[in-house]
Amino acid sequence: MTPDPLFENLVELYYRDLYRFAYGLVRNEADAADLTQQTFFIWANKGHQIRDQAQVKSWLFTTLHREFLQKHRREIRFSHQEISIVEDELPQVMPDTIQKMDARMLLDYLGRLDALYRGPLVLHYLQDLPYKEIAAVLGVPLGTVQSRISRGKALLYKMLAGPGDRDSREGSHE
Amino acid sequence: MRILASWRPGVDDSDPFFAEALAFAQADPELLWWVEEERARYAAIRGKLLEIEPPKDLARTIIAGRPIPMRPAWSGRQILQLAAAIILLAGVAFYWLRPGPRNDIATYEKYLTRVVAQGYRMSLESNDPARIRRFLASNQAPADYAVTAALERATPLGCATLSWNGNPVTMLCFRDRPGRDVYLFVVDREAIPKRTPNPSPRIEQFGDYSAATWESGGKTYVLTVRGEPDVVQSYL
Secondary structure, rough: OOOOOHHHHHHHHEEEEEHHHHHHOOOOOOHHHHHHHHHHHHHHHHHHHHHOOOHHHHHHHHHHHHHHHHHHHHHHHHOOOOOOOOOOOOOOHHHHHHHOOOOOHHHHHOOOHHOOOOOOOHHHHHOOOHHHHHHHOOOOHHHHHHHHHHHHHHHHHHHHHHOOOOOOOOOOEE | OOOHHOOOOOOOOOHHHHHHHHHHHHHHHHHHHHHHHHHHOOOOOOHHHHHHOOOHHHHHHHEEEEOOOOOOOOHHHHHHHHHHHHHHHHHHHHHHHHOOOHHHHHHHHHHHHHHHHHHHOOOOOOOHHHHHHHHHHOOOOOHHHHHHHOHOOOEEEEEEEEEEEEEEEEEEEEEEEEEEEEEEEEEEEHOOOOOOOOOEEEEEEEEEEEEEEEEEOOEEEEEEEEEHHHHHOOOO
């Protein structure tokens, strides 16, 4: 196959961040790698349609999220649109508690959140995109993104502050 | 506090939506304490997320799996039409196929401009020109380059190493002023066989970017910056 320096540069540039986003969504290595690979596969077939090169990154994240939604439609369809109890204030969790935690354990907690909250929260922490683009990636209004981050973070902090029953899922009906 | 729950420290500080809440927190010791704790919590969680590394061979697998456009299923009539077209265009096709179309200076310039426009990952971030040269030399990338006088006055930000048809390309990044980044690419002259010797800079515009190309000391230089040709001219 003829090498394509542009494609290779694009992969090198974004595959780590896309993989982390995918991992935050699907919570396992194999599925995250599949989603990342599928995203670049779609780019190779359709990427030439993008006229504004500055939109490439946002396009890749949007495509990955769309692929995730298609593959996990059942999970999303039966998830709660709203959680019944929303904290007025974020629960207290000490930064040291998080620092001492293993990265995969943190993702395990994150993975117990409803898929509605996982995507916004992971993008919030990865800092790859401005909020307007996060809203476009997730296909929801900006206010909804911020409210999901706020609620998702409240649930995450609650779990981190007191793990309790690790088999229970927060804000999720998966 | 609800507003600041979606605040990204260091990223959203100047966003008016968050700036107002942050300013409000300055006057409330309890809230200020929470803001500082939240900053630490955010950094800790982000740090953990960035610890997640993809499988080592993922990039190679993606690149190897790049799809080749499918050959369409032709009907008999279409095959005949195609054959006739091939005969009529054979002479032109022969002319087109002789030179390696992907290895000319124009394709190279377009490639570099797209690298800048799409984004890039620095191999080394440093303001020290000597350190940048040492890094490039140790990575078998062109390091014996000459920087223009105007770029000497700009602040070096670092460098990246790229590849063009198997030849190492040096990418130097400079910041001249806030929001104005300038990129200088250096490759051995022989890496682009189809070119016209060009000691004087030739300027071309590619969309929002302009590029100046010249040769010197066995190297081909391409200087790229966002803006009209007069912007790139000011760095020569």
